[in-house]
Amino acid sequence: MRQVIVGNHAVSWGARLARVEVISAYPITPQTQVVEKLSEMCANGTLAARFIKVESEHSAMAACVGASAAGARAFTATSSHGLVFMHEMLHWAAGGRHPIVMANVNRALGPGWNIWTDQNDSLSQRDTGWVQLYCETNQEVLDTAIQAFKLAEAVDLPVMLVLDAFYLSHTAEPVDIPDQEMVDRFLPPRTARLKLDVNEPRAFGALVRPDSYMEMRWLQQEAMREVPHVLERIEADWLRMFGRRYGAIEGYRTEDAELLLVTSGTVTSTARFVVDRRRDEGEAIGLVKVKMFRPFPTAGLRRLLAGVARVAVLDRNVSPGHGGIFAEETRSALYDLPSGDRPEVYGYVLGLGGRDVTPSVIDEVIDRTRQCAQPEREDVWVGVNP
């Protein structure tokens, strides 16, 4: 069934088709539509889930942790300050190995108060132990929402589905909504490996002494390491059943490229347009879309970028005092390539707080990368008027 829907509703549809059992959420712009639609679905009986209203995002995640511990398929959605307010509970979800799925609509953090898109909210949760998947289109949002549950439940890790504020959240696109029956075959009901049992009461998340804590973190790391392989299998199934595939990382027109852009989120679509134009003009240029930020797709990135002369990383985020976060991670992934294969990595910070990243902005990035023989010591801020 094809429908023209906004990205927020694509999330809602994904959660509905995944037959989530517990939703706990607190409203925040630009996410609110996600849970509004879900509460409608609960109210009109099209979704048999328990919708828990709470007084804060911290409690929303706490309720999801409780639900997940009890064996339920739990979901929430948030954005920006809501996400960072959840921070403590994100650790509880991940450390407790609860396969919760959350949609985060990327929105800049205040102050100054800003409701437009920016990746700093989700990237500042980098080390909480959540899988992070950045989407480019509303179709990808819906598909990823369903896949996220399968992935999360396979490795017992929580998954954060990320989409840009307004460019996706409030922009309507044609989206193919899969049949429930097919989705049910793809994603059977959750069978929790470990869950609360009133007949055998135990506490989860109990005290762990130094002689075991590290082992638990190691097991978490092992699970993270499984994610790319599991995601690949999941995507293969999805491709077979629904005819679509995205990849944790995607190379676009990378053949014989001298310059590759590294992008994430909706900037990717704009960059594809610029790459196509420049390819038509004869430039050896392509792009690499990073969908999965955690675990970081080091192997895939090395495979695609090795031997390319120059790489320009477009960061709609910044780690103050350092630089663009994707650029840092990319450099780190490429650092120990043999020097002949290792590209020069040019970092660009742009589009913060929802500033438009238009084709001409990307042209400027490409031109600058071509002109400069060496990257600057610090990542370049594009379009700043000091």
Add this chain to the structure above:
Amino acid sequence: MPCGARSSRGRPVSSRSAGRATRRGIPPVSVSGTSTLVTHTGSWKYIWPVYHDRVAPCNRGCPVGIDIEGYLNLMREDRVADARRLLLAENPMPAVTGRVCHHPCESACNRGMFDAAVSIHAVERMLGDLALQEPLSDSVAPRRDERVAVVGSGPAGLSCAYHLSRFGYHVTVFEAASAPGGMLRQGIPEYRLPRAILDGEIERIRALGVEMRCGVRVGADLPWERVLADFDALFVASGAHASRALGVEGEDGTGVRPGLAFLREVNAGARPSVGRRVVVVGGGNTAMDCARSALRLGASVTVLYRRTRAEMPAIADEVEEADREGVAFAFLAAPVGFHVVHGTLRAVECERMALGEPDASGRRRPESTGERFTLLADTVLTAIGESPDLDALPPDLARRDSGVRVDPLGRTSRAAVFAGGDVTEAPRTVADALGAGKRAAVGIDRQLRARPREPRDADDLEALRFGGGNISALRWLGRDPVARVAPVNEVVTFEELNLNHFVKVARRRDTHARPERARATFDEVNRGLTREEAEEEARRCLNCGVCTHCDVCLIFCPDLAISRNGDGAYRIALDYCKGCGVCVAECPRGAIVMTREGP
């Protein structure tokens, strides 16, 4: 760490202890070996919660001293018969007060600040009517030998007789009129208080064994000293029957008469001629009763009051009903003379007043303006207040201008003589009279048993009061039937309630006869609520300060430290209560408090 340990997959380098741990099979999540019962979080606390029932503001506000919250709670539990018993234990005449009381309980009701006060009077009235239709057999205390005389059968006298009788005494009530009831019968018109209701409630008192001797005016027909000799104690509740004079020339002349005399005549069934135009002077309940009674005799009626509507002492509902029925009001006006032509009253000369500074009563004082106007009138009824006839009282009783001086238990300056109601300085309401009668009954019982419960009177009395309100007969008997964990005599304020647990529900309005029909007869105007409506209305009670076993504390306790005993009461497992206070904060009705001392 050897260099070779770093592989492409970043395998861990095992120290010995970690290696052992891994081989033991560390689970991915830390899971306790047993339930959390082993964790005695109770050791963290330095303060902890105690269930601590307190007093609802309605109970304190009631001059009769009724456990209003208690009977509303019994209604909520569908224990209607128990609710009636609890009500009747404190108030001998609920069908009367449900109709004519000014219900200060409702003004005090915390719910008034949430949406609208509980319609307590309507619930009381329904229970009172039910008790008349289906009497319950109630046991009374064993009979005693002492005899008590009660002079006056108004609400104070009847209340005293009722409670004394329930305490086990032989009581004889002397009434000067031909039928008991005092001002209830003589002053309050039938459209407010049908005689069948009044008769029914008096009959119930008589059925307890109270002897009623009507047509006997003590002091005139029977000497006071004789009564004092024949009885062990005497309660004087002879009321205030003398209408205050206006102090205007001509008020004793044709067409001008005391409102109370007029009411007495109408209430006895007479239909005196009042002409076409009646002017009533005054702003109290007697004035309203005169005005609406005159209306029912076919007159057009104007109430003359020297202040404004806001200062009127009459019950607001009465004023509103008078207004609806077509009584006219001339505010800020006082009579200064009467126009009599050929022996017939034609008009009242009036003066415009203005409000000045507040007087002793807190109301703004009316002041002359010198401006005059004339109102046509065939009859003027004066209703500016009543005084007791102090000359008719037993000698040697200390008194002030407005009445006999009594202490809180009704004791006068003379041994074995008690007094209460309008003959004292108390507020002149039915509820205050009923309350005074009960206090005197307790005072008489206490004196006759010669067994003060506590060395100091004040302490003794405070323990019997509802949070400083009137005393409870059941507490006096030591038979408070509502299980209370720890009755504490402090009133719960609105701010102490957790309103998140309550939803707004409209107050149910009494049914009234249509004004155009009401003004044509002496039939009862206010029809009250049906039983079903009253039962619903009772459920609006917030049960301020009193545990209703709603389980909110149990649900919210983060340590699951609260459980219910078999009898429904809560138990706090102090091994697990860590003293966080969530139960106190969440309790909808302020019935739990934090304490350093514990239970």
